Amino acid sequence: MSATQILLLAIAGIGSLAILSIISIAWRRGTDPPGIKTQDSAAVRQDLAAEDKADEDDSVTAYDVAELVSVDSAPTDPLVDRQEVDAETMGVTRRQFFNRGLLGVFGLFLAQFGIASLAFLWPRLKSGGFGSKVNVGKIEDLRIAALTADGRARPVFVSAAQAYVVPVQGSLDGSSFEGLPVVAGGMMALWQRCVHLGCRVPECESSQGFECPCHGSKYNFHGEYEDGPAPRNLDRFVVSLNDADELIIDTGDVIETARASFKTIEYPQGPSCI
Numbered sequence: 594m595s596a597t598q599i600l601l602l603a604i605a606g607i608g609s610l611a612i613l614s615i616i617s618i619a620w621r622r623g624t625d626p627p628g629i630k631t632q633d634s635a636a637v638r639q640d641l642a643a644e645d646k647a648d649e650d651d652s653v654t655a656y657d658v659a660e661l662v663s664v665d666s667a668p669t670d671p672l673v674d675r676q677e678v679d680a681e682t683m684g685v686t687r688r689q690f691f692n693r694g695l696l697g698v699f700g701l702f703l704a705q706f707g708i709a710s711l712a713f714l715w716p717r718l719k720s721g722g723f724g725s726k727v728n729v730g731k732i733e734d735l736r737i738a739a740l741t742a743d744g745r746a747r748p749v750f751v752s753a754a755q756a757y758v759v760p761v762q763g764s765l766d767g768s769s770f771e772g773l774p775v776v777a778g779g780m781m782a783l784w785q786r787c788v789h790l791g792c793r794v795p796e797c798e799s800s801q802g803f804e805c806p807c808h809g810s811k812y813n814f815h816g817e818y819e820d821g822p823a824p825r826n827l828d829r830f831v832v833s834l835n836d837a838d839e840l841i842i843d844t845g846d847v848i849e850t851a852r853a854s855f856k857t858i859e860y861p862q863g864p865s866c867i
């Protein structure tokens with residue numbers, strides 16, 4: 594099961610738990626004794642006063658009627674006679690219940706939004722996918738695939754890596770790439786994304802380069818900047834060979850290089866495509 598699937602399951606689980614909690618609270622409120630559910634402080638005070646009155650009526654005798662009348666008719670002090678009602682006796686009011694419910698739903702929404710954002714931004718670390726190391730296969734097979742029938746070099750597009758694998762032509766000494774881990778088995782892996790604004794850059798077979806249809810940036814066969822608004826060379830990935838002589842493209846390790854001070858390959862070698 595992938596990380597995305599696990600996150601989606603987690604979101605669904607959290608959402609279900611929250612809904613169950615809200616339903617549970619609502620059900621509990623619905624089954625409370627009616628006396629508690631609808632009581633407010635004034636009603637509770639009235640009930641308690643009525644009970645006290647009834648008790649006093651039961652114990653009254655013929656001898657203290659006059660005294661009782663005088664006591665009952667005396668003005669009461671609300672500060673002295675006030676009955677304190679605790680929260681448990683009061684219960685949760687309808688307004689409090691809805692406020693808490695709304696807060697719960699809002700909190701649930703925020704939690705789901707946060708988890709979904711994390712899931713979107715989390716790097717895809719699944720082996721073999723973009724963002725991780727991609728095994729492109731035997732280097733010998735790549736060398737064959739990177740040759741046309743008439744013996745010219747051509748890029749091999751690897752969709753899993755979003756990269757063109759190009760055979761290095763000549764020497765890279767003194768270039769922007771010298772000393773960088775961007776060549777393995779005589780191959781480089783150029784990211785297909787234009788460094789100007791991110792369009793996909795197609796190869797141009799006739800000019801032997803890469804030409805961006807969005808704003809006209811042009812790069813030679815090694816991905817060196819040639820023309821247009823692009824600020825640097827095409828980005829490239831770190832590459833290596835494993836023990837089985839297979840080319841590994843590390844798409845999680847991108848190398849940027851400045852516009853080349855001199856070009857390592859001629860461009861264009863024919864008509865441009867744009």
Ligand code: FES
Pocket residue numbers: 787788789790791792805806807808809810821822823
């Ligand atoms: S995105 Fe390629 S030139 Fe602008």
